[in-house]
Amino acid sequence: MSELPKAYEPQAVEKKWYAAWLEHSCFHADETSEKEAYSIVIPPPNVTGILHLGHVLNNTIQDILCRRARQQGKEVLWLPGTDHAGIATQTKVEQELREKEGKTRRDIGREAFLERVWDWKEKHGGIIIQQLKRLGCSCDWDRERFTMDDDYSAEVGRVFTELFHEGLIYRGKRMVNWCPVSLTALSDEEVVMQPQKSKLYYMKYELVDSPGEFLEISTTRPETLMGDTAVAVNPKDERFEHLIGKKVRRPFPAAEIEIIADDHVDVEFGTGALKITPAHDKADFEIGQRHELEIIDVLHPDGTVNCPECPDLDGLDRFVARKKAAEKLEQLGLLIRVEEYDNNVGFSERAHVPIEPRISMQWFLKYPCVKETADAVASGEITYRPARWAKTHANWMENIQDWCISRQLWWGHQIPVWYRQEKVGELQAAESLDVSDLEAGDIYVGAETPDDGGNWVRDEDVMDTWFSSWLWPFSTMDEATRAKFYPTTDLVTGPDIIFFWVARMIMAGYRFEQQLPFKNVFFTSIIRDLEGRKMSKSLGNSPDPIDLMDQYGADGLRFGLMRTAPVGTDVRFDEQLVAEGRNFANKLYNACRFRQMATSDAVGRHGLMPSEGLRPYHLDIACKLDALSSNLAKSYADYRFNDVGQQLYDFLWSEFCDKFLEAVKGDLRDTATAEAREVTLAVFDAVMSRYLQLLHPYMPHITEELSVRMAYVAEGEFIMQKVYPAEPLVAGGAESSSRADAVYATAGRMRNLKAEYNVATRKDVKFIIIKSKSWLAEETDVLGLLAGGDVEILDGYDAAKGTPAAVTDVGEVYMPLEGLIDVDAEKARLGKEIAKVEAEVKKCEGKLSNKAFVDRAPTELVDREKERRDEWAQKLKQLEEMRASLG
């Protein structure tokens, strides 16, 4: 080890250990194990996805939980896989097809197109998996699943069939969110509202009965005017009361439409009169249903106008048509004015274009087990962390609407419904295929084509991708695995998919497995850039995790991200954090390198503390290691990962390196006695071997590397498989700790003195200590080492006037400096210090003279305050004496 470079180089090390873990099946979960089960299913990333920082955070947390569970002796299953991501994947392949061959999917046909998607999947599907491996994820890759694996697909079909026969899945012509780019229906959850700068057009329709009289109407969508079948006013609106039931002229195509009264109309908004286009607006559709209005669809699926009666509009894109329609109104003298108007418009989450409310034939699901799902979270049977997300969950469950599960795509699980061929033409022509319209013998729902010899055609639609992901926690497991590992223990995911995924999985768990799918859900933070913006490709503010790993190592990235990832709020990502992670790895590496330079003998391979020759520093660091271990357990119990990281950091850097290693440095030099060296090496090893285990979940690679190099694990063993010992390293040891702490604190004061008098840090100085603690003589060697000087204990000391001095926990410290003594300077310095201490005394006294405090605060608090006052007063007295001695 001594021949290794000064700085830790993670790249080769990380690669080596990941390969070794894989080779030895360290990640494989044994379903026949007797050990307690711990399981997580990965939130399957899109098969075409590329790793981003959100994935890194999310999967690092899962890996930490899994590695920690292994250290607790559990049988761990982390089940990985990918999601077919219907729209995203299909869009990508279609785009490629268009760019390379200038063809659409319809040009090549369903079968050929699907072949292409599978090819694409084979080619690109493995990327994100490789990236997760690079990060160190300890998934059971033998169990890797894909949502379109044959058996998984079979499960999806089975579930559909079951729910259909139960009456929960139905087909109907409804108003859905239609994406004019993807040409498919979307669920409500796939629509994102975005504020828009729109225009509000004020126009007027002439009254049929009173030519020359007009009703003023405001709208943002003049291009759907051709589909208007009524104008609505509020029945309570006195302005229009006399018009209800009368007719107005729709300008184009010319028609007479009725003025109706409906409560939905807001009297305050616009002119108070609302044009009703039942085919192109959800609210209008409902009003239309109430008043039995005709539904005129004036848009094609791709968002272009479908209105042959208006040739100048027909075929135009909806936004072009909007301007054109406004122009037409103006020419007709029917446009009053146009106002700028800010409103919210629903956009397709994937295609980033405004969705079009559209009536179409779709499959819907009435959610099963709604009550169980709401109750499970409300009652705490399933724990949401942070807890506030439970409210979001409850909110959604209350307002739940039927789920549109069909998509007009090809890539996905095809709806397992067959129609009798002869009926199809009829049905398609009629465009009114309600299930109720079909004779029982004309429709078949099931896995295979009915084999009655008839001609059957399959429903062309596929299912929403989430309709397969909601089965993920159990459909990914075979029977034996399910028996051992279901329900899973933890789920780690983003709060943005509570509706899409988490709540639906709970429903599916109850409905199909009669059990909740997981016990705890941990919602990760959303990672933002330093300006607080969401990471996105278009902004280019999303650092590539692979670059970061190249630069800082996977361990550095993991540690840096985890140390700052707050519980429950967004994270502002700063690359500096990752650099700190790398620096930390380097610090650890060098601490071990230091030990190996002293001797490559692994004195402490047995991991026990020596029973003899221990000094306070040895016991102190062992005590602190034990404290660290139990404090980490508390933080883990609350899923406070940032806390865990911070504690791991502080222990190694402040306690182990800055204090312990500096204190025992002398023991590792050639000048030390063999015994001292043995003890120190053994303590180093005992503490470090455990510390590496504690750090392992956060930095798996470097801890494995060091454990093996330092022989903390036997040949062929891995730290990742080693159970953390139940017994603490030391029992008690508090006395040693306080003695060590006093020495560390005093050394600090002595260094202060040197700094204040501009004595070079490295220059050895002679210190005199009087009125010292009885045990101090045993520790002067270490004190001198830490402070950089020699320490002499005297009964009394007649200090030259102006000698720098300080009052410490172990006695009065003097730093005689020949030629540097300046009475005035020392007086001034002491004066400052006295002022500080005086202020402290006053503070304490003020508090203690407050009768209310003394009477009403807890006694131990008052006592503590008194103690503190006495200590300060004592110190003050000593300091004043020193100043007095200066004359």
Next chain:
RNA sequence: GCGCGAUUAGCUCAGGGGUAGAGCGCAUGCUUCACACGCAUGAUGUCGCAGGUUCAAAUCCUGCAUCGCGCACCA
């Protein structure tokens, strides 16, 4: 509109009824034989604003402000 977060050092963030914390950055000094991805020392805060509860509030309560996020939307 309804709901939920956040507001602490220049930056990123911990903390939490009883002495304001870390890392980075900054200043000064160190090529000290583990580490400059380092060591030592130091400076830096009306804990968003205003009330209230309390012996005691940065912390609990109420209101407000600013930023952010959900949900619902009026064409």
